[in-house]
Amino acid sequence: MPNRIPVVEKILSANDRLAAENRARFDAAGVFAINIMASPGAGKTSLIEKTVAALKDRLRIGMINGDIATSFDADRAAAAGAAAVQINTGGDCHLDAVMLQSALPQLDLSALDLVIVENVGNLVCPAEFALGTHKSILVASIPEGDDKPYKYPGMYRGVDAVVINKIDLLPYVPFRLDFFKKGIEALNPGVTQFELSCRTGEGLEPWLNWLLAQA
Amino acid sequence: MHELAVAESILEIAVRHAKGQNAQKITDLYIVMGAWSSVVDDSLQFHWDLLSDGTIAKGAILHFKRIPVELLCLDCGQSYAPSSRDLLCPKCESVKIKVKTGEEFFLEAIEVE
Ligand SMILES: Nc1nc2c(ncn2[C@@H]2O[C@H](COP(=O)(O)OP(=O)(O)OP(=O)(O)O)[C@@H](O)[C@H]2O)c(=O)[nH]1
Ligand SMILES: [Mg+2]
Ligand SMILES: [Zn+2]
Numbered sequence: 001m002p003n004r005i006p007v008v009e010k011i012l013s014a015n016d017r018l019a020a021e022n023r024a025r026f027d028a029a030g031v032f033a034i035n036i037m038a039s040p041g042a043g044k045t046s047l048i049e050k051t052v053a054a055l056k057d058r059l060r061i062g063m064i065n066g067d068i069a070t071s072f073d074a075d076r077a078a079a080a081g082a083a084a085v086q087i088n089t090g091g092d093c094h095l096d097a098v099m100l101q102s103a104l105p106q107l108d109l110s111a112l113d114l115v116i117v118e119n120v121g122n123l124v125c126p127a128e129f130a131l132g133t134h135k136s137i138l139v140a141s142i143p144e145g146d147d148k149p150y151k152y153p154g155m156y157r158g159v160d161a162v163v164i165n166k167i168d169l170l171p172y173v174p175f176r177l178d179f180f181k182k183g184i185e186a187l188n189p190g191v192t193q194f195e196l197s198c199r200t201g202e203g204l205e206p207w208l209n210w211l212l213a214q215a
Numbered sequence: 216m217h218e219l220a221v222a223e224s225i226l227e228i229a230v231r232h233a234k235g236q237n238a239q240k241i242t243d244l245y246i247v248m249g250a251w252s253s254v255v256d257d258s259l260q261f262h263w264d265l266l267s268d269g270t271i272a273k274g275a276i277l278h279f280k281r282i283p284v285e286l287l288c289l290d291c292g293q294s295y296a297p298s299s300r301d302l303l304c305p306k307c308e309s310v311k312i313k314v315k316t317g318e319e320f321f322l323e324a325i326e327v328e
Contacts, residue, residue, distance in 0.1 A: 003236075003238070003326065003327050003328070004324050004325070004326050005232055005233065005236055005238070005324060005325050005326070005327055006323070006324050007228060007229070007232050007321075007322045007323060007324050007325055008321060008322070008323055008324075009228050009232075009321060009322050010320065010321050011221060011224050011225055011228070011246070011253070011320050011321055011322055012220075012221075012224055012253075012320065013224070013228070014224050014227060014228075015220075015224070092217065093217060094217060096217075096220060125217055128217075128252070128253055128320075129217075129220075147300075149302075150297075150299070150300065150301070150302055151299075153251050153284075153297075153302070154251050154252065154318075157251070157314070157318070182302075182303065182310050183302055185310045186302045186303060186310040186311075186312050187302065189310075189311070
């Protein structure tokens with residue numbers, strides 16, 4: 001006779017437990033950690049380069065890069081002045097708490113103030129896997145189009161800040177900023193937003209100040 | 216996609232609950248999935264078949280209950296399903312909305328012998 005057992009358990013709860021362990025490690029070391037997510041090419045590494053270059057005299061910064069195969073992005077962050085670690089996900093579409101946990105020993109957390117995790121370029125999967133970082137940040141960029149909050153609501157729902165990058169391209173690309181922002185406001189009311197260009201440096205200041213205030 | 220990670224999690228949760236009840240075999244699993252939560256495709260079944268082989272869940276059937284997204288307008292009280300072009304309230308165009316359903320992703324129950 002089959003017998004029904006009620007379970008009602010979140011399917012990714014094991015990942016959430018490991019994320020809590022990662023968080024505890026960051027906290028124990030007094031490190032502020034952020035998870036940067038975006039579609040491929042939105043400017044995650046560019047933002048990290050600019051951030052590291054601007055803040056490296058005030059904060060000791062580590063960078064963990066999740067990439068399907070290469071170490072280009074970790075090399076760029078290292079060149080900007082961060083202690084950088086590469087995680088090759090070997091085809092996985094996101095970082096998860098286990099991958100982060102196994103990368104952490106490669107960084108001396110006690111010698112760092114800020115750890116920036118660059119997630120795999122993807123607008124769906126990373127949102128589902130908590131890493132244990134203190135804040136998650138979504139980088140959107142003008143050439144991706146203004147309909148992205150509507151198409152990828154899950155990604156916009158859970159983040160603590162949205163960085164709208166490549167505003168230098170606004171004159172050249174059709175992009176309804178108000179339509180885009182309405183979508184963000186509906187999905188994530190009151191979320192912190194920055195409009196900037198990693199290319200020209202316009203708008204970077206508020207982002208850097210926000211980070212400094214947290215770290 | 217991450218169907219392997221999802222299959223591993225489902226297996227771990229199901230086997231833990233089944234063993235807690237001294238069950239010998241898991242026959243069915245009921246998964247609740249909101250339209251805005253996880254994206255899993257047909258390869259989940261493939262990973263499931265490989266992973267569950269040799270466990271008490273071998274041959275068990277995965278059942279999916281898909282929950283559509285339902286939004287509530289906090290200004291006028293209208294309940295609605297978002298269209299692919301718009302999230303805002305179709306009645307008053309408010310951006311003040313609450314997600315009532317569609318973000319679920321959990322294992323609801325298992326059937327065991
Ligand atoms: N015009 C313009 N281009 C930018 C800006 N920021 C980044 N880019 C360019 O966008 C491209 C992608 O930038 P990356 O920083 O590598 O993007 P990413 O999100 O790290 O990409 P992946 O890690 O490959 O997913 C590069 O050619 C950058 O030079 C910007 O503000 N304006
Ligand atoms: Mg990059
Ligand atoms: Zn309304």
